[in-house]
Amino acid sequence: MPRPAACLFDLDGLLLDTEPSHAEAWSQAAAHFGLQLGAAQLLQLRGRRRLDCAHLVQAWIEAGSFRPVASDELLALRQPIAEKLLAQAPAMPGAEALIGRCQQLGIPMALATSSSREAVSLKAAPHPWLAAIETRVHGDDPQLQRGKPAPDVFLLAAERLGVEASHCWAFEDSPAGAQAARAAGCQVHVLRPEAIAPVLYPPGVRWLNSLAAVPLD
């Protein structure tokens, strides 16, 4: 496999093990409105922007309770829970080493995340190795039109690095993220959580058993 022009990394569930925290925070917030989020619903929230998640959860609550819920209210409830949990999220195994390998090989890198700038700085604080990824597209980036599963995050990340998205490798864990990267034309490497069936991902992705198994050199 020829080397990529650049590597575009998802953050949550790919470089950092934040998905359990996200799931817990949404569960607690939804429970406040009387909704117990099921496993399938929690998986559907993966990889999406906070506001997009809020709209999904809001719709699920309203469908069950027949009463309107403000997404701001939902987000305000979730925020302190999420902040506390996310500030302690560990790295995914092999993440730091993979970033180090890219750096050593001189492969340009970008972060292509649905997370807001503020949320990324909170989660990244205990992980100084993430600073090696200087180019970043956040979920609340002023130049970003649509969140994942739309291709915009990856297209913008490639553009900022001055490379074609089709010459990039994208690293993702969620179906929404993999869909976004495929739609952008990237070669997509998926670190699939066991709980998510392969059939939920777009065709043509490459499966990774671990971040240590990325075929870079």
Ligand SMILES: [Mg+2]
């Ligand atoms: Mg992810």
